[in-house]
Amino acid sequence: MKLLTASLQAEWMKTKRSAAWWLVITGGLLIPVILLIGRFYNHELIPAENAAPIVWTKFYSRAWNYMGNLLLPMGVILVTSLVAQVEVRNNTWKQLHTAPLPYSIIFLSKLTVILSLLLLGFVLFNLATFGMITLPAVFYQDVFFPKAPFPFKGMLLGNAKFFLDMLPIVAFQFLLSLQFRNFLIPIGAGFGLYVASMIGMNWKYGYILPYIYSSYEFSGKSTIGATQFNFHWLPAIYCLLFTGISYIIYLTKADKT
Amino acid sequence: MYLLETEGLSYQFRKEETVLNNIQLQVPEGSIYGFLGPNGAGKTTTLKLVLGLLRKQKGRVRIFGKDLDFDRLSILQQTGSLIESPSLYLHLTARENLLLYQRIYQCNPNRISYVLELTGLSHTGNKRCSSFSLGMNQRLAIAVALLHNPRLLILDEPTNGLDPSGIIEMRELLRSINRNMGITILISSHLLSEIEKLATHTGIINNGSLVFQGTFSQLMQQQQAACSLFYKTSDNLAAQTFLRQRNIVVDMDQDTLILPLLPREEIARINRELMKEGIDLFQVHAPETSLEQTFMNLINQN
Ligand SMILES: Nc1ncnc2c1ncn2[C@@H]1O[C@H](COP(=O)(O)OP(=O)(O)OP(=O)(O)O)[C@@H](O)[C@H]1O
Numbered sequence: 214m215k216l217l218t219a220s221l222q223a224e225w226m227k228t229k230r231s232a233a234w235w236l237v238i239t240g241g242l243l244i245p246v247i248l249l250i251g252r253f254y255n256h257e258l259i260p261a262e263n264a265a266p267i268v269w270t271k272f273y274s275r276a277w278n279y280m281g282n283l284l285l286p287m288g289v290i291l292v293t294s295l296v297a298q299v300e301v302r303n304n305t306w307k308q309l310h311t312a313p314l315p316y317s318i319i320f321l322s323k324l325t326v327i328l329s330l331l332l333l334g335f336v337l338f339n340l341a342t343f344g345m346i347t348l349p350a351v352f353y354q355d356v357f358f359p360k361a362p363f364p365f366k367g368m369l370l371g372n373a374k375f376f377l378d379m380l381p382i383v384a385f386q387f388l389l390s391l392q393f394r395n396f397l398i399p400i401g402a403g404f405g406l407y408v409a410s411m412i413g414m415n416w417k418y419g420y421i422l423p424y425i426y427s428s429y430e431f432s433g434k435s436t437i438g439a440t441q442f443n444f445h446w447l448p449a450i451y452c453l454l455f456t457g458i459s460y461i462i463y464l465t466k467a468d469k470t
Numbered sequence: 471m472y473l474l475e476t477e478g479l480s481y482q483f484r485k486e487e488t489v490l491n492n493i494q495l496q497v498p499e500g501s502i503y504g505f506l507g508p509n510g511a512g513k514t515t516t517l518k519l520v521l522g523l524l525r526k527q528k529g530r531v532r533i534f535g536k537d538l539d540f541d542r543l544s545i546l547q548q549t550g551s552l553i554e555s556p557s558l559y560l561h562l563t564a565r566e567n568l569l570l571y572q573r574i575y576q577c578n579p580n581r582i583s584y585v586l587e588l589t590g591l592s593h594t595g596n597k598r599c600s601s602f603s604l605g606m607n608q609r610l611a612i613a614v615a616l617l618h619n620p621r622l623l624i625l626d627e628p629t630n631g632l633d634p635s636g637i638i639e640m641r642e643l644l645r646s647i648n649r650n651m652g653i654t655i656l657i658s659s660h661l662l663s664e665i666e667k668l669a670t671h672t673g674i675i676n677n678g679s680l681v682f683q684g685t686f687s688q689l690m691q692q693q694q695a696a697c698s699l700f701y702k703t704s705d706n707l708a709a710q711t712f713l714r715q716r717n718i719v720v721d722m723d724q725d726t727l728i729l730p731l732l733p734r735e736e737i738a739r740i741n742r743e744l745m746k747e748g749i750d751l752f753q754v755h756a757p758e759t760s761l762e763q764t765f766m767n768l769i770n771q772n
C-alpha cells in the first residue's frame with residue numbers, strides 16, 4: 214500500500230506541465246463555453262428557456278450530445294496515449310524498471326492516473342455545463358435562475374454511463390501504448406476504431422464495437438440487440454478483457470527497457 | 471564472497487546470434503570494477519540482464535548474496551543504475567526528477583539537495599531538463615542513481631557526452647564515493663584509458679565472451695607471459711639449434727628468432743653463451759607492452 218501511494222505520487226508528478234492536462238481542461242470546458250456563447254448570442258430566448266421545466270435536461274443532453282459523440286472519445290484516446298507513453302517518450306522505462314517497484318504497482322498506478330484525469334475532465338465538464346445553464350441569470354436582470362429542481366440523480370447516472378462507455382477506449386489505448394513505441398500507432402489505431410464506430414452506428418450489430426458506446430447512448434436502444442441484457446455490460450466486459458490482456462503483455466515483455 | 475556475481479550468463483536476441491556466452495562476472499565488494507569491451511561486445515546486454523531489464527535465458531545473477539529471480543525488489547532497493555543514456559523526464563526540472571524518485575525509493579528528502587550539490591547541478595533551479603546540455607543530463611542521471619544511497623552502482627558508459635574536464639570530475643566523483651562511502655561501482659566503457667585510471671578490477675568482454683577478469687596487475691602479468699623476445703643473429707640456424715638443445719622454444723620468422731619472454735638473468739646468460747659459440751648478436755629486442763596493447767591483443771584474438 215505504501216508502495217502504491219509512492220508510485221501514484223510519482224506518476225502524478227510526471228503529468229505536471231504535460232499536454233494531457235491541457236487536453237483535460239480544454240476538453241472539459243470547450244463545449245459548455247461554446248454553448249454559453251450561443252446562449253448569449255440568442256439572449257432573447259433565455260427567459261423562456263430558463264422558465265421551462267426541462268431546462269436542465271435540455272442543456273445537459275445538448276452538451277453531452279457533442280461531448281459523447283465526438284470530443285470525449287477523441288480526448289480519451291489522446292490523453293490515455295499521452296500519459297501511458299511518457300516513459301517511451303523520455304526513454305525512462307529502463308530507469309523505472311530498475312526502481313524497487315512491483316510491475317503490478319507500476320501498471321496499476323499508471324492506469325489510476327489516467328482514470329483520475331478522466332474523472333477530473335468529467336467534473337470540469339459538469340461544473341462548466343452547470344455554469345452554462347445558470348450564468349445568464351447573473352448577467353441579465355430580466356433572466357431568472359432555472360426554476361425546475363436540479364436533476365441530481367439523473368445527472369450522476371448519466372455521468373456514470375458515459376464514464377463506463379469510455380473504459381474500453383482507455384483500456385485498449387493503454388494496451389496499444391504499452392505495446393508499441395511509436396506514438397502514431399495508438400493514436401492512428403484509436404482514431405481508426407472511432408471512425409469505424411461512427412460508421413457502425415447504423416449497423417445491426419454495431420453494439421459490439423468497443424469504441425461506440427458513448428455514441429450508442431443516443432441511439433435510443435438500451436439492450437444488446439434483441440436480448441434483454443443492458444448494453445452497458447459490454448463496455449464493462451471489454452474493459453476487463455483489454456486490461457487483462459495488456460497486463461499480461463506488460464508482465465511478460467522480455468525487454469523491459 | 472562477491473557483491474555481484476553471474477554464473478553462466480548467456481543471451482540471444484535471435485536464434486542465430488549468441489550475444490553473450492557464459493559470462494561469469496565477479497565484482498568484489500568495495501571495488502571499482504571496469505567492464506571493458508569494444509562496441510557491440512555485449513556490455514549493455516550484460517548490465518541489463520544483471521538489473522533484470524532483459525528476461526534471463528540462461529545462468530544466474532546474484533547480488534548482495536541474493537538471487538535476482540527471488541529478491542529483485544530488495545536488490546534494486548540498494549542498487550543505483552544508469553544504462554546507456556540518461557533516463558529523465560525532460561519536461562521536469564532536475565529537482566522534480568529527483569523528487570519523483572525520492573518518493574519511489576522513500577529515502578530522506580535531504581538527499582535531493584545533497585546529490586544535486588554532489589553533481590554540481592544545484593544552480594539549475596527552474597530550468598527543465600529538455601534545455602539541459604548532454605553533460606548536465608548525464609550528471610543528473612548520476613544524481614538519480616546516487617539518490618537513495620545505494621550499496622552498488624551500475625553505470626553503463628557514464629562519461630558519454632562529457633567534455634574532458636567533465637570526465638575528470640566524474641572520475642573524481644566516482645573515486646570519492648567509492649572511498650568515502652564504500653559504494654561498489656560496476657562501470658562499463660570501451661576506453662581502456664578511462665578505466666585504467668579509476669578501476670581496481672577489470673573484466674574484458676569481447677564478442678560476448680569474458681576474455682579476462684581480475685586486477686590490472688594480473689592483466690599485466692598475463693600479458694608478460696604471452697610476450698616474446700626477438701633475436702637477430704649472424705647465424706640464425708645455429709642459434710636455433712643451440713637454444714633448442716637447452717629446451718627453449720624457438721620460432722623463426724624470416725631473419726628473426728622468436729623466443730618466449732625470459733627473466734633478465736636468463737637472457738644475459740643466453741647472450742653470453744651464444745657469443746661463446748661464435749654467433750654474433752645484431753639485435754635483441756623485447757617490445758614493451760602497454761596495457762593498451764594488452765587490451766588490443768585480448769580483443770583482437772578472434
Ligand atoms: N534489442 C536488440 N535486438 C537485437 N540485437 C541487439 C539488441 N540490442 C543489442 N543487440 C546486439 O547485441 C550485441 C551486443 O550489444 P550491446 O549493446 O550489449 O553492446 P555494448 O558492448 O554495450 O556496445 P557499445 O559499446 O556500443 O555500447 C550487438 O551485436 C547488438 O547488435
Ligand SMILES: [Mg+2]
Pocket residue numbers: 513514515554626627
Ligand atoms: Mg552499450
